[in-house]
Every structure is written in structure tokens, then in C-alpha cells.
Amino acid sequence: xxxxxxxxxxxxxxxxLQGCGQFPSGATLHVPNVDxxxxxxxxxxxxxxxxxxxxxxxxxxxxxxDEPSLIRARSASAHRATLLHYxxxxxxxxxxxxxxxxxxxxxAILLSAGADVDAKINAYGGADTTxxxxxxxxxxxxxxxxxxxxxxxxxxxxxxxxxxxxGAPLATALYFATLECVTTLLAHGARTDxxxxxxxxxxxxxxxxxxxxxxxxxxxxxxxxxxxDPKIAAEQALVFASMCGQTPVVRWLLDQGVDVNxxxxxxxxxxxxxxxxxxxxxxxxxxxxxxxxADHTLRDAxxxxxxxxxxxxxxxxxxxxARQVATLLDPRAAQ
Numbered sequence: 001x002x003x004x005x006x007x008x009x010x011x012x013x014x015x016x017l018q019g020c021g022q023f024p025s026g027a028t029l030h031v032p033n034v035d036x037x038x039x040x041x042x043x044x045x046x047x048x049x050x051x052x053x054x055x056x057x058x059x060x061x062x063x064x065x066d067e068p069s070l071i072r073a074r075s076a077s078a079h080r081a082t083l084l085h086y087x088x089x090x091x092x093x094x095x096x097x098x099x100x101x102x103x104x105x106x107x108a109i110l111l112s113a114g115a116d117v118d119a120k121i122n123a124y125g126g127a128d129t130t131x132x133x134x135x136x137x138x139x140x141x142x143x144x145x146x147x148x149x150x151x152x153x154x155x156x157x158x159x160x161x162x163x164x165x166x167g168a169p170l171a172t173a174l175y176f177a178t179l180e181c182v183t184t185l186l187a188h189g190a191r192t193d194x195x196x197x198x199x200x201x202x203x204x205x206x207x208x209x210x211x212x213x214x215x216x217x218x219x220x221x222x223x224x225x226x227x228x229d230p231k232i233a234a235e236q237a238l239v240f241a242s243m244c245g246q247t248p249v250v251r252w253l254l255d256q257g258v259d260v261n262x263x264x265x266x267x268x269x270x271x272x273x274x275x276x277x278x279x280x281x282x283x284x285x286x287x288x289x290x291x292x293x294a295d296h297t298l299r300d301a302x303x304x305x306x307x308x309x310x311x312x313x314x315x316x317x318x319x320x321x322a323r324q325v326a327t328l329l330d331p332r333a334a335q
Contacts, residue, residue, distance in 0.1 A: 088133035091123035104148035135173035147180035177269035199241035235262035242273035272298030281321020
């Protein structure tokens with residue numbers, strides 16, 4: 001989910017961010033409106049922000065035409081966002097986050113005007129660029145614009161493996177299960193040299209070599225949540241192969257004896273392979289897992305729910321696919 005909506009994001013709480021649920025008992029929470037939030041900004045910057053978050057392309061072009069320096073300006077808020085960061089609807093004030101179906105058009109306008117594609121925002125520890133913000137944001141995912149925004153960012157030179165070369169964009173997209181973004185990042189050359197990234201890309205030959213020790217991952221360039229223990233990493237590979245619909249990889253890992261009901265460390269979008277595939281609408285993988293003994297009655301450790309109970313949480317283009325999975329799980333699901 002959008003990482004700035006901290007009251008309802010378990011992954012955010014896991015990262016140590018504080019949410020509105022931590023306000024003292026009896027305290028009154030004042031929720032500012034958009035005008036209040038933008039009142040601290042320079043008027044031209046505020047107007048440009050409003051154009052970005054409403055998808056008003058003509059107004060944005062007009063503001064940039066009148067004041068070209070806006071493209072390098074930063075917000076007066078603590079996050080110090082550039083105009084491009086607002087496209088992601090993440091890392092900024094929740095009141096300024098909204099679904100913008102033409103977010104890719106807005107991003108292209110800003111980048112054509114000279115926006116710094118890899119500028120960092122002062123949120124979530126200060127390491128995020130617009131690319132990592134986008135692949136972990138609910139709003140562009142719900143509208144179907146996320147992968148198009150990623151495509152535009154990469155076309156304008158965004159570091160597909162992150163400014164530090166650590167694979168952060170793909171790691172983030174996988175962690176937040178934005179699969180269309182995963183596909184786009186891979187198409188732009190994201191590195192796939194660890195077991196989870198390789199399975200997401202369907203690189204079965206690489207995975208087979210890794211399995212017998214002929215391929216070695218650079219632990220320093222792996223996300224912290226990917227285990228250095230080969231057994232656990234293989235279970236994570238099975239879970240993320242299931243998430244990404246890589247049926248041949250799933251079948252091969254099961255043939256190697258990886259536990260079909262394993263629940264290795266991952267994210268709030270992963271549990272057992274069956275849970276993880278089901279909520280992403282991976283029909284063929286769900287069929288394979290069930291045929292190979294996946295337990296449809298298992299409740300995950302985090303939400304205490306069965307795979308069928310995960311289905312209502314499918315997002316954007318995955319909802320229709322999850323409804324197909326429901327026909328496989330509903331007759332079997334624990335009540």
C-alpha cells in the first residue's frame with residue numbers, strides 16, 4: 001500500500017514509522033485540508049503541485065512556462081519534495097495523495113522540462129526516488145498508471161537498479177507486489193542476480209545454477225529481507241515465483257523438495273505460496289500448488305486468514321484475476 005498512509009500499512013509499521021493510531025488517548029487529530037498544506041509554499045509552486053495531483057496537464061505546462069525554475073524547486077514541507085515526487089502520491093501529505101489516471105503524462109511533462117529523475121525525497125529515511133515511491137504506492141497501482149509512470153521514468157534515465165546500484169526499485173516493487181511495475185523494471189534491464197529477483201524474471205537456468213552453488217549472490221547488494229540461508233532463500237524464491245506467476249519456476253522448485261506450504265520472511269503481501277499467488281490472481285500457479293498438496297485451510301501468521309480470505313484485498317488489474325482464483329478456492333476454503 002501507499003507507505004505514507006501509516007495508520008493502515010503493516011509494512012510501514014514494520015519499518016518503524018509512526019501512525020495516527022499512536023496518538024494519546026482522547027487527543028483530537030486535526031486533519032488539514034489541501035489549501036492549508038499548500039499555504040506554506042510559494043504561490044507558483046503551490047499551483048504547480050495542485051496541477052500535478054489533479055492531473056491538470058495544461059495548467060502544469062502553463063505554470064512551468066511562466067516560471068521554469070519551478071522544475072528544480074522543493075517543497076517547504078519537511079519532506080522537501082520536488083514536483084516530480086508528487087506524481088508518485090507517496091511520501092507526501094496524505095491529503096495531497098490521489099489517484100491520477102494520467103500520472104505518466106504529468107511525469108513526462110516534468111521530465112521534459114528538466115526534472116531530476118533520481119532526486120531523493122526526505123521521507124522513509126531519505127533514500128527514495130520517484131521510482132521507488134511509485135512502485136510502492138497504492139494510488140497509481142489502482143488506476144493502472146504505475147507501470148506507465150515507471151516506463152516514463154526509466155525512459156528519461158532513472159537508475160533502474162537505484163542510485164546505489166542495489167536493486168532497490170525491483171526489491172521495492174516485489175515487496176509491495178506491484179507486479180506490472182516488476183514487469184516494466186525487468187524490461188528496462190533491472191538486475192536479476194539473486195534467487196528472488198531471478199525467479200521474478202523467470203530465470204530458471206540461473207536459479208538451477210544457484211541451487212547447486214554455481215551462482216553466488218552478492219549479499220551486500222541483496223535486500224535485507226532476502227535470507228542468506230539457502231534453504232530459506234529457496235522458500236522465498238518459491239513464494240515470489242508464485243506471486244509473479246512463474247509457473248515453470250514454481251514447478252521446478254517443488255520438484256527440488258521446497259516446501260509447498262512454507263511461509264518464509266517476506267512482506268505484508270506474502271505468506272505461503274498459495275496465499276501469495278491467490279491474491280495476485282495467478283490461476284495457473286494456484287492450480288499447480290493445489291495439485292502438489294498446498295493446504296488451502298492454512299491461516300497465515302500475520303493476518304490469521306486463509307488464501308480465500310486474502311482475495312478481497314486484490315488491487316487494480318489483479319481483482320478480476322483474483323475472482324477467477326476464487327472459483328478454485330471457495331469450495332475448499334475454511335469458514
